[in-house]
Amino acid sequence: MEETGVNRGRRRRGGEGPTVADVARAAGVSLMTVSRVVNGESRVSVETRSRVEQAIEQLNYVPNPAARSLAGGGQCRLALLYDNPSASFLSELLVGSLDQARRSDAQLLLEPYDPGEPTRALVSRLGKHRIDGVLLPAPLGDQADVVSALAAAGLPLARVAATVAMPHGHAVEIDDEAAAHAMARHLIDLGHRRIGFIAGSARYPVSALRLAGFERALREAGLSLEPGLVARGDYTYRAGLEAAEQLLSLSPRPTAIFASNDDMAAGAMAAAHRHGLDVPRDLSICGFDDTATARSIWPELTTIRQPAADMAARAVAILAEHVAVARRHQAMAQRVEPMSFELIRRASDGPPA
């Protein structure tokens, strides 16, 4: 403890942890060289680089993000506008975006979205917090008024899990049509020929996409599209239950039901049980979204998973890049990144009886 003198240098803070200066001293190089190594810049000889890396390892050095962002053009502030009370989606979103925010040196602020608030007020609220960019998850990203108001205010946007094309804002999305197609195809491959579909409310653009994917799969398999096999619901459990009742009253009844989201699939499951049907022996049921519901019902639901965390992470990365580019007074082209969904097979599907 005494080799450092009385309190050499570090008078103020609790002052734990080594700094670039410590590393530089240990490696016998200058501060800048250490900085260059840490930031992976090119102009450092391999030899010097490895010496510095060794010193870093040895001292267990971690750069101070505050100092870094203060000195560099670094940190930016991103707002995650949220209204979606679908908790599982939100939490995945948060996990993904927080993680990437740390990497991209961005600060993430959660801002609630109030549908009643005029967009002007929203814009000024974000301005007050010196927001550099905005993430618009799922239903918000498809809302034209919000998107255009924020875009008009000059804020970079990233729409997460958006489904419709828009002139403004970056987007990270999955192909809902293809996902629905994949699930329908999966059921057809299992041998199902009469498949009931519970479509979502026509208010959301995504509903049409999922229906379209379903229909395409049927068409490609040479199956007829019976209008009676498509019911509609508003994405709630109860709607799923009622829609399924309707589908199950058909004769012959479908051997599988594909619902446009998990809650409706759960409702369909309840309807099946009411009818004394065993799932999946007598009826296969599939959902979409892979929310918490999917695993909290029994049998656990086969469904489509959106990589919400990854999507959010990409969105944060894109926004951070946008902000960095903008600070150099350059423009960044609109970016639309597709992400791949995943068909999660659990226990609610099987070949028809």
Next chain:
Amino acid sequence: MEETGVNRGRRRRGGEGPTVADVARAAGVSLMTVSRVVNGESRVSVETRSRVEQAIEQLNYVPNPAARSLAGGGQCRLALLYDNPSASFLSELLVGSLDQARRSDAQLLLEPYDPGEPTRALVSRLGKHRIDGVLLPAPLGDQADVVSALAAAGLPLARVAATVAMPHGHAVEIDDEAAAHAMARHLIDLGHRRIGFIAGSARYPVSALRLAGFERALREAGLSLEPGLVARGDYTYRAGLEAAEQLLSLSPRPTAIFASNDDMAAGAMAAAHRHGLDVPRDLSICGFDDTATARSIWPELTTIRQPAADMAARAVAILAEHVAVARRHQAMAQRVEPMSFELIRRASDGPPA
């Protein structure tokens, strides 16, 4: 654009936004005075304060968190250790803690908890990230090995929604016993006399508390404790279904079932429907936790809500305070804060037939 000269002062960054210097100039005071006002310190005359506040308002000044944390003892880094895949709980936790983190000038890092990882490894992982404190939400906060390992490493802890007393770490909790008591009492007040209870797995201390609350309510109402009316489950939908089957096969069967969490209540609901019982006319069903499930089934579930967001916010505030106190080389006494739960009445309960 030209009144500032070529690039007066602000050579490097995009440099948007006013700084303390701008505010100081506008208010005709020194930097320090502005800083004092912003930080709510006492030694400023009301007159000066209001002048500064006006300037802040006018310039729309927001302090730069990076600079603040670099200069002052300010910012601390808190890790939220999470393993609970119960998404709704996690997202509430995140919303609450992020919000408070902003206020308390703390940076929140999400660290996954892997039950397989030795506690040594966990501690060193947190150390690598220069963590100043750790939040331990729900099941983790009751895990003695984790708590004691982190405490031994000298890390301040805040256990969120913990249920058992421990010698280390602050805690923010609700009274599970009282909450279960309140719900049982509610059912009794509705007129129920035969109430089935689905207890949780004995592995978790919380299970015993909820059972105890239930039993106390019965005792206080002068009702007998029939052992047959208490079933057990492991907090899954399926376990709830099976436990409810067992309770419903009793004769006379209970007129109400109180499950120790929402998933088991959902399972009980399915069992009721299988038996052709109408909920709540023929059978009342209540849950605990108010997870997403509670509102995604039908009828929507009457349940107990923990204020997860508020709890997390308090936990963050306590940890931030602890870190600040510790940096002044003082100790902070263990703090245990009770929060109040709420009985959320929805549509799954009513008077007995």
Next chain:
DNA sequence: ACAGATGGTGGTAGCGCTATCTCCACTGTA
């Protein structure tokens, strides 16, 4: 009346890092 508490304010020195310029040693070309 004077030492000592205050209450209110300003000056200054960094916090740990990176941008930018400078410097040096080498290469290749005329």
Next chain:
DNA sequence: TACAGTGGAGATAGCGCTACCACCATCTGT
């Protein structure tokens, strides 16, 4: 030999803020 061009490294000046000390007025008590 002289010249620019290059890759590698160091020196220095801040980024925006707060801790710390210094300072000057007022107030206290004896």
